[in-house]
Amino acid sequence: MCGIVGFVGAEQAAPILLDGLRRLEYRGYDSAGIAVCGGGELQIKKSRGRLAILSELTHDGTDLSGTLGIGHTRWATHGAPNDVNAHPHLSRSGRIAVVHNGIIENYAELKEQLLNKGYTFRSETDTEVVAQLLDYYYDGCGDFFEAVTCLLNALEGAYALGIVCADYPDRLYAARKDAPLLLGYGEGASYLASDVTALIRYTRDIVYMDDGELAILSDRGVRIYDRQMRPIEKEHHHIDWEIDAAEKGGYAHFMLKEIMEQPRAVREATAARIQGGRVVLSDLTMTPEQIRAIGKIYIVACGSSYHVGMVGKYNLERMLRRTVEVCLASEFRYSDPIVGEGDLVIVISQSGETLDTMAALREAKKRGARILSIVNVVGSSIARESDDVLYTWAGPEIAVATTKAYSTQMAVLNLLGVYFGDIMGTVDYETYTDMVRGILALPEQMERVLEQGAAIHELAKRCAHHEDVFFIGRNLDYALSLEGSLKLKEISYIHSEAYASGELKHGTISLVEDGTLVIALATYGPLFDKAMSNVEEVQARGAQVLALTTGDRADAMAEQVDMVLSVPETEPMLLPQLGVVPLQMFAYYIALERGCDIDKPRNLAKSVTVE
Numbered sequence: 063m064c065g066i067v068g069f070v071g072a073e074q075a076a077p078i079l080l081d082g083l084r085r086l087e088y089r090g091y092d093s094a095g096i097a098v099c100g101g102g103e104l105q106i107k108k109s110r111g112r113l114a115i116l117s118e119l120t121h122d123g124t125d126l127s128g129t130l131g132i133g134h135t136r137w138a139t140h141g142a143p144n145d146v147n148a149h150p151h152l153s154r155s156g157r158i159a160v161v162h163n164g165i166i167e168n169y170a171e172l173k174e175q176l177l178n179k180g181y182t183f184r185s186e187t188d189t190e191v192v193a194q195l196l197d198y199y200y201d202g203c204g205d206f207f208e209a210v211t212c213l214l215n216a217l218e219g220a221y222a223l224g225i226v227c228a229d230y231p232d233r234l235y236a237a238r239k240d241a242p243l244l245l246g247y248g249e250g251a252s253y254l255a256s257d258v259t260a261l262i263r264y265t266r267d268i269v270y271m272d273d274g275e276l277a278i279l280s281d282r283g284v285r286i287y288d289r290q291m292r293p294i295e296k297e298h299h300h301i302d303w304e305i306d307a308a309e310k311g312g313y314a315h316f317m318l319k320e321i322m323e324q325p326r327a328v329r330e331a332t333a334a335r336i337q338g339g340r341v342v343l344s345d346l347t348m349t350p351e352q353i354r355a356i357g358k359i360y361i362v363a364c365g366s367s368y369h370v371g372m373v374g375k376y377n378l379e380r381m382l383r384r385t386v387e388v389c390l391a392s393e394f395r396y397s398d399p400i401v402g403e404g405d406l407v408i409v410i411s412q413s414g415e416t417l418d419t420m421a422a423l424r425e426a427k428k429r430g431a432r433i434l435s436i437v438n439v440v441g442s443s444i445a446r447e448s449d450d451v452l453y454t455w456a457g458p459e460i461a462v463a464t465t466k467a468y469s470t471q472m473a474v475l476n477l478l479g480v481y482f483g484d485i486m487g488t489v490d491y492e493t494y495t496d497m498v499r500g501i502l503a504l505p506e507q508m509e510r511v512l513e514q515g516a517a518i519h520e521l522a523k524r525c526a527h528h529e530d531v532f533f534i535g536r537n538l539d540y541a542l543s544l545e546g547s548l549k550l551k552e553i554s555y556i557h558s559e560a561y562a563s564g565e566l567k568h569g570t571i572s573l574v575e576d577g578t579l580v581i582a583l584a585t586y587g588p589l590f591d592k593a594m595s596n597v598e599e600v601q602a603r604g605a606q607v608l609a610l611t612t613g614d615r616a617d618a619m620a621e622q623v624d625m626v627l628s629v630p631e632t633e634p635m636l637l638p639q640l641g642v643v644p645l646q647m648f649a650y651y652i653a654l655e656r657g658c659d660i661d662k663p664r665n666l667a668k669s670v671t672v673e
């Protein structure tokens with residue numbers, strides 16, 4: 063989604079803004095722009111398309127002179143992606159520039175009021191309404207702080223705002239409601255960004271803004287105000303990951319780098335949480351009594367995080383012997399959910415900023431449920447609003463298509479299942495030790511799967527021409543098929559669907575014809591024979607089958623199907639942890655063969671901060 067950067071200090075702002083925007087490119091965008099204040103005037107440059115165009119247009123920023131500015135990468139919501147709709151947006155006086163992430167829900171009404179007062183609009187965006195409304199208030203009261211306060215009172219919806227006024231050439235204004243925004247503290251400089259990757263090169267001293275807050279940034283520091291416009295002090299966070307973590311490090315794509323990082327990431331997420339063969343979740347504040355008293359369990363998330371929840375449902379139900387509901391956050395929030403005191407809602411999110419997931423969390427919290435989140439981005443909104451957080455410690459994930467976040471979320475959820483199951487008395491000694499041993503062995507097993515890269519690339523070459531693919535599987539393989547299918551479609555643009563194998567004959571099998579590619583997941587031993595029957599079923603209709611199974615069954619499978627991939631044997635509940643790796647690689651190489659923009663697939667954003 064849209065990215066925001068802001069800078070005020072002693073150096074020229076434009077190159078810093080462009081650099082920050084470049085580091086936010088991974089979030090997904092369709093146009094970009096910057097506004098710099100110098101010599102008491104605002105200079106604006108913006109353009110549709112990649113940031114490289116804006117860099118060229120401004121000669122790497124050297125055309126814009128000034129030490130204060132704001133920048134933006136836009137992911138279109140209101141109005142087409144073009145030069146006019148790109149941010150920053152100017153007020154009619156040309157003295158105020160605004161960048162915005164989020165959606166102003168009452169923009170049409172506000173626009174109407176401004177049109178009646180004689181304002182005109184150049185763009186179709188909700189953001190231009192913000193700039194003009196601010197102009198209107200400022201014109202009326204002559205005090206910019208008061209005007210910003212009036213503006214924030216008038217806006218409904220979600221926003222992260224960066225604002226510059228040429229009459230105050232030494233300060234930036236920032237405001238947040240339901241969209242991420244953070245402040246960076248430097249030597250004689252202050253920064254603003256929608257995520258930390260934009261700032262890590264300049265400062266590691268960060269403050270996360272909360273809803274309703276306003277900040278004024280200058281080269282002397284930052285002043286922050288709460289909803290009532292009272293000055294407040296906030297906790298500072300030190301970002302300790304290395305800048306290399308957000309660089310490609312010699313890989314062709316971030317996605318490939320992040321796939322390859324999974325053994326290390328899963329090790330980091332799990333090793334410190336297993337001590338002497340016991341799962342120790344010291345970051346969890348729930349007492350054993352509270353754990354034993356848990357009522358209903360919900361898992362709520364979006365996209366791939368939801369797919370982790372699907373695996374979690376099977377595994378937690380097995381380990382806790384109780385029903386676990388897994389819900390799409392966008393559905394949960396509007397479903398009048400039957401959730402309340404004593405219930406546990408497990409919220410899963412890589413970014414910790416997904417708007418639907420955040421809204422679902424708030425809904426559950428309002429109804430009295432306890433919130434335990436599994437989050438990657440430290441200090442993110444979801445983490446901060448949860449009762450308990452288990453961080454996944456995967457490091458920054460830049461590719462839009464998630465890989466290492468998925469794996470670490472699943473690893474943490476499995477640990478949680480073992481931990482709860484032990485306390486609840488529903489996991490026996492053997493399962494406990496098998497799971498712990500299996501989790502500890504995962505990184506090394508994942509490394510072995512990664513060694514199959516060249517072979518998977520060859521299979522991808524054979525399959526890259528297909529335009530329709532079906533993933534099928536049962537039980538945990540079904541949960542895994544959802545992720546395999548999403549991975550393929552989101553980066554290669556191949557139409558792909560995932561089905562529970564048993565459902566095929568209830569409709570979908572009519573789509574299987576000569577040459578249709580079916581990816582049959584058959585890692586789950588107890589249902590291997592059933593999986594084989596489903597393979598025969600689709601083959602009888604002419605399907606070409608690529609199967610994924612475990613090493614010990616690979617030969618039997620190879621006799622039956624066209625192509626086979628395998629993963630090492632492990633405790634059945636951990637199979638999706640291994641199975642996902644070849645599916646990620648398969649999707650990656652297919653997209654590579656098709657010449658797709660792998661790290662930045664069309665229409666997608668890394669952090670979905672609008673509804």
Ligand code: AGP
Pocket residue numbers: 364365366367368410411412413414415416419462463464552668669670
């Ligand atoms: C998957 O590759 C996507 N990036 C997407 O489905 C993602 O998992 C979803 O948007 C949820 O994001 P979150 O984990 O940051 O909440």
